[in-house]
Amino acid sequence: MTYTIAFAGKGGTGKTTLAALIVRALDDLAAGSVLAVDADPNSTLHEALGVEVERSVGEITEDMLMSSGLTQPGGMSKETWVEYNIQRYIVETPSFDLLSMGRPEGAGCYCYANNLVRGCIDSLSRSYAYVVMDNEAGLEHLSRRTTRDVDLLLIVSDPSVRGIRTAGRLSQLADELAIRVDSRFIVVNRAEDPLEPVLQDTAGQTGLEFLGTVPSDAGVTRCDLACAGLFDLPEESPALVAARALLLAAVPSLRPRAPQASAIES
Ligand SMILES: Nc1ncnc2c1ncn2[C@@H]1O[C@H](COP(=O)(O)OP(=O)(O)OP(=O)(O)O)[C@@H](O)[C@H]1O
Numbered sequence: 001m002t003y004t005i006a007f008a009g010k011g012g013t014g015k016t017t018l019a020a021l022i023v024r025a026l027d028d029l030a031a032g033s034v035l036a037v038d039a040d041p042n043s044t045l046h047e048a049l050g051v052e053v054e055r056s057v058g059e060i061t062e063d064m065l066m067s068s069g070l071t072q073p074g075g076m077s078k079e080t081w082v083e084y085n086i087q088r089y090i091v092e093t094p095s096f097d098l099l100s101m102g103r104p105e106g107a108g109c110y111c112y113a114n115n116l117v118r119g120c121i122d123s124l125s126r127s128y129a130y131v132v133m134d135n136e137a138g139l140e141h142l143s144r145r146t147t148r149d150v151d152l153l154l155i156v157s158d159p160s161v162r163g164i165r166t167a168g169r170l171s172q173l174a175d176e177l178a179i180r181v182d183s184r185f186i187v188v189n190r191a192e193d194p195l196e197p198v199l200q201d202t203a204g205q206t207g208l209e210f211l212g213t214v215p216s217d218a219g220v221t222r223c224d225l226a227c228a229g230l231f232d233l234p235e236e237s238p239a240l241v242a243a244r245a246l247l248l249a250a251v252p253s254l255r256p257r258a259p260q261a262s263a264i265e266s
């Protein structure tokens with residue numbers, strides 16, 4: 001069973017950073033295979049993960065729509081062709097795979113293309129233990145881009161009353177969408193631990209459970225300035241330590257990684 005983690009939150013709160021930190025934390029915990037999905041048309045997850053994307057799903061779809069007829073070159077059905085190309089352009093690393101959705105399809109009704117792509121991505125996702133989905137601010141597109149249920153929705157906020165109230169509204173919006181969200185929490189990024197009592201109270205008023213904070217981390221800033229991915233962060237980097245703790249608190253089936261034999265002996 002694939003466990004899907006999705007991020008929401010207003011612009012610039014740290015969704016992409018936290019998505020990348022969670023991918024890294026899953027790898028650190030040896031949790032299982034991970035598919036990272038960049039569902040933000042203004043794609044940046046690959047940068048946060050330190051990899052390059054050759055072709056996005058949006059570009060592959062455009063290619064398909066440009067060609068007329070029922071089949072693609074080589075006599076493949078359009079469905080097989082899209083599936084083949086999505087597999088071909090997936091970024092593979094030893095720690096995770098990445099699929100970048102890219103820009104949504106251009107003007108016009110592309111329901112057929114959208115459904116085809118959705119079907120391909122849903123069946124692809126099923127072969128991973130975890131799917132980590134970074135999103136643009138807002139939530140409306142989530143139901144357009146995937147039919148998958150979300151096991152864990154992390155709504156990211158800055159440490160402000162207004163930010164946390166916005167997170168609460170986003171959570172209400174999730175209820176209006178036709179996607180099932182199993183559990184959802186608010187995560188306050190660039191915040192001190194413990195969180196200011198007034199912010200804890202505000203989180204309580206939204207009806208959302210507060211999962212924890214991620215501190216402002218000079219290592220994350222350094223990675224950003226060096227155009228390096230967050231896999232370059234040292235293991236004890238404060239934001240990464242926090243991401244691992246959040247993950248363990250939110251996903252009941254996860255366990256801390258057992259110490260390596262050599263570490264016990266030394
Ligand atoms: N905990 C942190 N410590 C230091 N810098 C951070 C932290 N979290 C986020 N940042 C920085 O803040 C900036 C915005 O973060 P990010 O791109 O993750 O936000 P976002 O919510 O994905 O934005 P958008 O809505 O535009 O997609 C980035 O430059 C990132 O490096």
Ligand SMILES: [Mg+2]
Nearest residue numbers: 015016040044
């Ligand atoms: Mg982002």
